Amino acid sequence: MGTEEAVVIGAGPAGLFAAYELLLAGADVTLIDRAAQAGGQLVKQTHKFFGSKEHYASIRGIDIRHRLEHALEKNGDGRLRTLYSTTVAGFYADGALACVKAERYYRLHPEVVVVATGASERTVAFAGNDLPGVYAAGAVQTLMNEQGIRPGNRALMVGSGNIGLIVAYQLMQAGIQVERVVEAADEIGGYQVHASKLRRLGVPIETKTTIKRAFGTNQVEGAEIWRLDAKGEGIAGSEERLTVDTVCLAVGLSPLVELLSQLSVDTRFIPEFGGVAPVLDETYMTSRPGVFACGDVANVEEASTAMVEGRLAGIHAAGYLNRQIPRRKEKIQALETSLRTLRSGPASEHVRKGLRKVGEHA
Amino acid sequence: MRIREHPILRFKERSKIAFTFDGRTLYGEAGDTIAGALHANGVKELSRSLHLHRPRGFYCAIGNCASCHMTVDGEANVRTCITPLKAGMVVKTQQGKGRVDGY
Amino acid sequence: MLKETGVAEPRMIRSVFPDSRVLVKPKAIIECYEAIPCDPCETACPTGAIEVGADINARPVLDVDACTGCRRCVTACPGLAIFVVSIQEDKAVFTVPYEMLPLPEEGALVNVADRCGQPIGTGEVRKVRKHADRTASITFATDKGLLYEAVTVVVDDG
Ligand SMILES: Cc1cc2nc3c(=O)[nH]c(=O)nc-3n(C[C@H](O)[C@H](O)[C@H](O)COP(=O)(O)OP(=O)(O)OC[C@H]3O[C@@H](n4cnc5c(N)ncnc54)[C@H](O)[C@@H]3O)c2cc1C
Ligand code: SF4
Ligand code: SF4
Numbered sequence: 001m002g003t004e005e006a007v008v009i010g011a012g013p014a015g016l017f018a019a020y021e022l023l024l025a026g027a028d029v030t031l032i033d034r035a036a037q038a039g040g041q042l043v044k045q046t047h048k049f050f051g052s053k054e055h056y057a058s059i060r061g062i063d064i065r066h067r068l069e070h071a072l073e074k075n076g077d078g079r080l081r082t083l084y085s086t087t088v089a090g091f092y093a094d095g096a097l098a099c100v101k102a103e104r105y106y107r108l109h110p111e112v113v114v115v116a117t118g119a120s121e122r123t124v125a126f127a128g129n130d131l132p133g134v135y136a137a138g139a140v141q142t143l144m145n146e147q148g149i150r151p152g153n154r155a156l157m158v159g160s161g162n163i164g165l166i167v168a169y170q171l172m173q174a175g176i177q178v179e180r181v182v183e184a185a186d187e188i189g190g191y192q193v194h195a196s197k198l199r200r201l202g203v204p205i206e207t208k209t210t211i212k213r214a215f216g217t218n219q220v221e222g223a224e225i226w227r228l229d230a231k232g233e234g235i236a237g238s239e240e241r242l243t244v245d246t247v248c249l250a251v252g253l254s255p256l257v258e259l260l261s262q263l264s265v266d267t268r269f270i271p272e273f274g275g276v277a278p279v280l281d282e283t284y285m286t287s288r289p290g291v292f293a294c295g296d297v298a299n300v301e302e303a304s305t306a307m308v309e310g311r312l313a314g315i316h317a318a319g320y321l322n323r324q325i326p327r328r329k330e331k332i333q334a335l336e337t338s339l340r341t342l343r344s345g346p347a348s349e350h351v352r353k354g355l356r357k358v359g360e361h362a
Numbered sequence: 363m364r365i366r367e368h369p370i371l372r373f374k375e376r377s378k379i380a381f382t383f384d385g386r387t388l389y390g391e392a393g394d395t396i397a398g399a400l401h402a403n404g405v406k407e408l409s410r411s412l413h414l415h416r417p418r419g420f421y422c423a424i425g426n427c428a429s430c431h432m433t434v435d436g437e438a439n440v441r442t443c444i445t446p447l448k449a450g451m452v453v454k455t456q457q458g459k460g461r462v463d464g465y
Numbered sequence: 466m467l468k469e470t471g472v473a474e475p476r477m478i479r480s481v482f483p484d485s486r487v488l489v490k491p492k493a494i495i496e497c498y499e500a501i502p503c504d505p506c507e508t509a510c511p512t513g514a515i516e517v518g519a520d521i522n523a524r525p526v527l528d529v530d531a532c533t534g535c536r537r538c539v540t541a542c543p544g545l546a547i548f549v550v551s552i553q554e555d556k557a558v559f560t561v562p563y564e565m566l567p568l569p570e571e572g573a574l575v576n577v578a579d580r581c582g583q584p585i586g587t588g589e590v591r592k593v594r595k596h597a598d599r600t601a602s603i604t605f606a607t608d609k610g611l612l613y614e615a616v617t618v619v620v621d622d623g
């Protein structure tokens with residue numbers, strides 16, 4: 001028997017919903033996040049979300065977060081303990097968790113753990129990529145949308161997936177001129193509607209183009225971009241210099257699986273998910289009994305799918321604890337249908353491919 | 363470099379906090395992180411890389427990458443991107459790995 | 466190509482416009498060309514004029530006759546992909562979503578821009594509506610000849 005009944009690591013949309021279902025089922029829940037507040041990626045998302053009404057479509061990420069927190073409090077019933085500004089630093093073979101808060105260590109020993117740590121941002125190699133003024137897209141969002149501080153005045157965005165397009169739009173909203181969005185692939189990676197609203201503001205998007213180098217003495221003073229040939233090699237002579245003080249990288253996310261790796265659960269390299277992802281059974285359980293995973297840490301996707309996965313993982317984790325859930329089967333079926341619908345479109349082709357690969361292994 | 367007007371968000375002016383950076387007195391606002399306050403003052407170079415001494419700024423802003431480590435009140439390797447600014451803090455650019463006495 | 470540039474081609478733009486005679490009354494124009502998992506336009510429409518259907522990935526389809534031009538979908542669409550337009554004498558009158566600062570003044574003469582953000586003419590701002598959800602909408606009148614090109618206004622932050 002553990003000292004805690006259920007611990008949820010990560011209070012993003014996936015973790016919040018896992019906690020929500022566990023609470024509904026009557027479990028005691030400890031929700032941990034290294035940030036000072038709940039919300040995960042949502043706290044930086046000033047744009048309205050896609051999806052359907054049940055996924056809070058048309059509501060801004062920053063506002064969705066408040067709704068989720070409210071729902072948790074309502075169902076918490078004194079059984080929810082939140083540990084924010086707390087990092088889970090270790091996950092040991094005996095199932096114990098080591099948590100750090102303000103330089104002090106705590107040990108928890110839960111019966112079930114739901115890992116919902118999300119994803120981390122990748123970087124890309126080019127000369128000068130370590131200069132001050134080169135940021136991950138999420139860092140720029142933290143700086144301008146949470147702290148109200150501009151990263152600079154003129155920016156280059158590298159990457160045209162939804163994150164690159166949305167952060168470029170948010171830069172413009174914060175008064176930073178986006179000189180260019182460059183994309184190495186043949187096509188814009190994100191949704192057409194995001195690309196179109198950026199173009200309407202006069203921001204050029206160039207495909208088959210990437211950053212060659214960032215230059216500057218003590219910080220970024222400019223960047224050189226160049227076109228790529230069919231093999232993805234830079235074309236000599238196609239270089240163009242941009243005067244920018246900010247280079248923003250939105251080149252993809254990788255699941256934050258470090259904690260699960262410490263436990264040596266089965267994982268698999270899934271290029272569609274940007275890295276190594278845990279192998280899960282149909283109850284979202286890893287190869288280690290009692291340890292579940294959901295959201296971006298399992299497969300890098302969307303907040304809408306993270307919420308549904310979080311609920312499913314929470315329900316299954318409650319089942320593992322032998323907690324009774326009224327109309328459990330119907331609930332699971334409805335959630336699974338919702339996930340399938342969300343993933344059925346052409347925009348989710350890579351997700352389906354990635355999930356098939358995980359499934360082959362399971 | 364502070365955003366005062368934004369179409370979606372509201373950033374109220376908060377009370378000023380004085381701190382020193384490499385001996386200079388700078389001002390941040392209550393609620394800032396150390397790195398945020400430095401940015402607002404136009405300071406982007408936070409550290410130097412270990413071997414080549416190349417300038418480093420912050421990269422991830424969520425405490426993941428170590429590129430924002432500075433010496434704060436004598437303590438080395440403080441992740442300034444997630445550490446709240448406090449009045450009177452003595453913030454220094456860190457050379458190398460940082461020693462226990464902070465220099 | 467839309468997927469390479471983010472800018473719809475004339476042929477595609479025409480395909481989402483009704484016959485211009487219908488536009489004596491304001492109608493929604495939905496520039497959502499890609500199948501994505503999204504449907505709040507359907508939820509927002511009070512007359513049921515927009516249908517996405519059971520498959521949330523399907524593209525929205527407008528029943529032009531059922532559309533009253535009420536503008537609700539304009540600010541509900543997270544992709545800012547919908548505007549409302551009508552033709553009034555020699556003017557095309559647009560209501561577009563807008564999430565930038567500064568907002569223009571009502572009555573001001575502004576530049577009107579195309580889908581690349583390039584100025585293509587001038588327009589008069591007739592109405593600026595602020596919404597609780599912080600997506601504003603701007604109604605402007607411009608030359609009727611810009612019906613298929615105009616999509617937004619350029620406001621000088623002077
Ligand atoms: C710019 C951008 C725009 C987006 N736009 C949309 C959109 O329009 N629609 C949509 O559906 N989705 C969107 N997304 C995607 C969506 O935000 C994510 O898919 C979603 O947040 C994933 O949820 P999650 O709970 O799995 O992870 P996250 O939201 O990343 O939450 C993970 C949490 O775990 C915490 N954590 C990690 N490691 C530890 C640890 N060791 N100890 C303690 N805590 C830890 C983190 O601090 C974080 O709070 C966007 C993402 C970005 C970056
Ligand atoms: S303008 Fe009004 S009636 Fe027409 S589609 Fe939009 S919401 Fe429906
Ligand atoms: S709400 Fe906008 S982006 Fe979503 S389906 Fe409707 S038109 Fe497309």
Ligand code: FES
Nearest residue numbers: 421423427428443
């Ligand atoms: S910027 Fe990455 S740890 Fe601070």
